[in-house]
Amino acid sequence: MSVEALDPAAAAAARTRIDALTKPVGSLGRIEALAVHLCAIAGRVIDRAYEKKAILVGAADHGVAREGVSAYPAEVTPQMVGAFLAGHAAISAFARTARADVFVANFGVDADFAPHPLLIEVPLGRGTANLARGPAMDIATVHRAFAAGETALDFILAGNAYDVVALGDMGIANTTSAAAITAACCNVSAEAVTGRGTGIDDGHLLRKREVVARAIEQLGGSSWETIAAAIGGFEIVGLAGAIVRAASLRLPVVLDGFIVSAAALLAQRIEPRSIDYCIAAHRSQEPGHRIALEFLALEPLLDLNLRLGEGSGAALALPLIEAATRMIAEMKTFAEAGVATADDARTS
Amino acid sequence: MSVEALDPAAAAAARTRIDALTKPVGSLGRIEALAVHLCAIAGRVIDRAYEKKAILVGAADHGVAREGVSAYPAEVTPQMVGAFLAGHAAISAFARTARADVFVANFGVDADFAPHPLLIEVPLGRGTANLARGPAMDIATVHRAFAAGETALDFILAGNAYDVVALGDMGIANTTSAAAITAACCNVSAEAVTGRGTGIDDGHLLRKREVVARAIEQLGGSSWETIAAAIGGFEIVGLAGAIVRAASLRLPVVLDGFIVSAAALLAQRIEPRSIDYCIAAHRSQEPGHRIALEFLALEPLLDLNLRLGEGSGAALALPLIEAATRMIAEMKTFAEAGVATADDARTS
Numbered sequence: 001m002s003v004e005a006l007d008p009a010a011a012a013a014a015r016t017r018i019d020a021l022t023k024p025v026g027s028l029g030r031i032e033a034l035a036v037h038l039c040a041i042a043g044r045v046i047d048r049a050y051e052k053k054a055i056l057v058g059a060a061d062h063g064v065a066r067e068g069v070s071a072y073p074a075e076v077t078p079q080m081v082g083a084f085l086a087g088h089a090a091i092s093a094f095a096r097t098a099r100a101d102v103f104v105a106n107f108g109v110d111a112d113f114a115p116h117p118l119l120i121e122v123p124l125g126r127g128t129a130n131l132a133r134g135p136a137m138d139i140a141t142v143h144r145a146f147a148a149g150e151t152a153l154d155f156i157l158a159g160n161a162y163d164v165v166a167l168g169d170m171g172i173a174n175t176t177s178a179a180a181i182t183a184a185c186c187n188v189s190a191e192a193v194t195g196r197g198t199g200i201d202d203g204h205l206l207r208k209r210e211v212v213a214r215a216i217e218q219l220g221g222s223s224w225e226t227i228a229a230a231i232g233g234f235e236i237v238g239l240a241g242a243i244v245r246a247a248s249l250r251l252p253v254v255l256d257g258f259i260v261s262a263a264a265l266l267a268q269r270i271e272p273r274s275i276d277y278c279i280a281a282h283r284s285q286e287p288g289h290r291i292a293l294e295f296l297a298l299e300p301l302l303d304l305n306l307r308l309g310e311g312s313g314a315a316l317a318l319p320l321i322e323a324a325t326r327m328i329a330e331m332k333t334f335a336e337a338g339v340a341t342a343d344d345a346r347t348s
Numbered sequence: 349m350s351v352e353a354l355d356p357a358a359a360a361a362a363r364t365r366i367d368a369l370t371k372p373v374g375s376l377g378r379i380e381a382l383a384v385h386l387c388a389i390a391g392r393v394i395d396r397a398y399e400k401k402a403i404l405v406g407a408a409d410h411g412v413a414r415e416g417v418s419a420y421p422a423e424v425t426p427q428m429v430g431a432f433l434a435g436h437a438a439i440s441a442f443a444r445t446a447r448a449d450v451f452v453a454n455f456g457v458d459a460d461f462a463p464h465p466l467l468i469e470v471p472l473g474r475g476t477a478n479l480a481r482g483p484a485m486d487i488a489t490v491h492r493a494f495a496a497g498e499t500a501l502d503f504i505l506a507g508n509a510y511d512v513v514a515l516g517d518m519g520i521a522n523t524t525s526a527a528a529i530t531a532a533c534c535n536v537s538a539e540a541v542t543g544r545g546t547g548i549d550d551g552h553l554l555r556k557r558e559v560v561a562r563a564i565e566q567l568g569g570s571s572w573e574t575i576a577a578a579i580g581g582f583e584i585v586g587l588a589g590a591i592v593r594a595a596s597l598r599l600p601v602v603l604d605g606f607i608v609s610a611a612a613l614l615a616q617r618i619e620p621r622s623i624d625y626c627i628a629a630h631r632s633q634e635p636g637h638r639i640a641l642e643f644l645a646l647e648p649l650l651d652l653n654l655r656l657g658e659g660s661g662a663a664l665a666l667p668l669i670e671a672a673t674r675m676i677a678e679m680k681t682f683a684e685a686g687v688a689t690a691d692d693a694r695t696s
Contacts, residue, residue: 022428022431023656024419024420024546024547024655024656026655027546027547027654027655027656028652028654028656028660029652029653029654029655030652030653030654031654031664071372072689072690072692073692076687079685079686079687083370083680083685083687088370088678088679088684088685089370089371089679089680090369090370090371090376090675090679092679093674093679094675096678097667097670097671097674198375198690199373199374199375285377302650303651304377304379304649304668306375306376306377306378307372307374307375308371308372308375312376315671316379319445319446319667320652323441323445323663323664326441326442326444327438327442329441330436330440331436331438332436332437336436337427337434339427339431340420340421340424340427341420342420342547344421
């Protein structure tokens with residue numbers, strides 16, 4: 001694991017403190033490992049709760065929706081953006097549970113939105129071109145989408161000193177793009193990475209696999225720009241930009257499901273060490289998500305059989321981040337609390 | 349699963365509403381199942397967030413600690429009770445994350461405590477007798493301990509209308525008692541249920557297995573009272589009382605780890621349907637915990653390699669409970685939100 005390599009001194013100091021807290025060594029399992037990771041990211045032993053949390057949902061439309069690869073019509077993308085901003089979507093409910101702020105970055109939805117304080121307007125167009133019939137976008141647009149993701153992250157941080165940012169997605173047909181990116185980056189078959197997304201039937205699934213398989217066959221190279229231009233989505237490239245930018249600021253990034261993991265696969269090609277700043281929230285029902293997480297060497301915190309996106313799984317993991325920081329910042333050590341240790345039992 | 353049987357009409361109404369919310373059917377996996385369960389417990393479709401959460405930590409000492417079965421000296425039990433009340437233990441940190449109140453029920457710790465608003469004094473003695481040398485308590489005390497657990501739960505609810513209660517434990521050497529109870533109730537060997545508890549070495553583990561094996565061999569019957577008297581702990585029997593009482597009030601109960609699952613095994617013998625009101629928070633490192641959960645037919649929400657107790661794993665699961673209730677109470681349906689459905693895609 002490369003986590004400790006981020007900052008070996010901070011990780012070691014965190015480990016030392018955690019082992020001295022009033023609990024048996026190692027008894028908080030994954031929460032302890034998470035705390036060490038967060039300290040390595042911060043570059044020091046964290047001394048306060050991470051209470052300030054942002055969720056950035058990247059939204060965009062996908063020309064490939066015209067191929068009949070989704071159970072839902074494309075107009076659901078802007079409708080759901082409206083639901084996020086109005087606060088009555090799944091991500092809204094889960095964000096309230098985690099006391100997190102939800103921002104939506106419009107990377108290219110096929111609609112116009114009224115201005116809203118939580119809406120970040122960075123559109124690259126009205127949706128990508130249909131990747132089944134040609135490249136989704138050109139190389140110049142890939143770079144603009146990446147920069148738009150950096151901009152979206154900076155916008156969020158300009159208003160508030162968030163401790164952690166969680167990433168989510170919205171875009172009808174974007175599991176097709178994510179599947180193709182995962183197949184290309186992890187070098188696996190279309191069959192291995194193509195799932196039912198929002199819940200398509202067998203006929204749609206066959207068609208989706210065909211689209212993904214042909215898109216991979218026709219890939220003209222393996223650079224991240226080539227992959228992103230051919231089969232990317234605006235929000236997927238934008239989220240890759242947000243990951244790389246967050247990592248450069250030493251901000252922990254909580255990854256949601258399959259779409260965001262595809263963005264992480266692109267981020268890994270752009271800046272491999274950016275993945276060290278990532279925390280995988282959960283393992284989704286999508287078969288490609290498991291493959292992407294293994295390729296990224298990320299072990300998810302939750303396994304709740306989710307497949308919604310929107311950042312919903314990431315939001316559910318945010319309290320675990322807060323808990324890990326409260327553990328290291330707020331628990332006392334045996335010495336501080338005057339509690340007898342295991343060594344006291346051995347010598348008594 | 350008997351969850352729907354709790355209230356088939358409420359469960360069906362919950363399922364109908366969840367399927368109409370603005371998300372693909374089934375896309376929130378375990379969170380949807382949890383919401384249906386909570387609605388079946390409530391007897392209606394939940395229409396508000398479960399924000400009011402209590403954690404009840406049952407504490408007691410165990411005579412079997414004198415057999416050298418724990419890595420820690422017995423004085424750690426009262427010291428940790430002090431840490432819970434002072435707010436600097438793991439459960440304190442995690443409870444703050446979940447915005448839950450932590451109560452401690454003293455079911456028989458070998459110490460005197462100053463009065464404290466969060467301390468419930470229901471002691472059965474200064475710790476059980478050493479179960480390796482005879483019964484841990486007599487049958488009359490078993491019944492008093494059970495009633496003490498009911499009293500502790502009523503005390504908590506008298507002050508506040510909590511939506512959910514999580515149960516935890518504190519008691520040096522109590523994994524020995526929990527292991528014996530699990531072996532007796534699930535009819536498995538001492539070897540299968542005896543783990544390292546707080547982290548004992550191989551020598552201590554052999555000794556602990558011996559103690560558990562002999563205790564089970566010498567059991568004079570299989571009624572819950574016989575089991576509890578021979579090998580129980582005051583807090584384990586008390587927590588069984590709290591489970592049965594909570595179920596009778598239709599209050600959802602979140603179970604922590606191995607010790608609390610042993611209490612649930614006793615509760616199951618006393619009132620089998622009480623388990624329908626239980627939600628397993630996590631699967632711990634203790635080998636007996638997995639066995640108990642399977643016997644209780646409970647699928648845990650988290651798997652974070654925990655083995656602390658105190659209610660720490662239950663506290664980490666509380667935000668998932670809140671999220672499930674916010675999902676059903678705060679999300680809009682497709683019709684309410686004016687969002688196109690999968691059917692619209694098929695007919696368009």
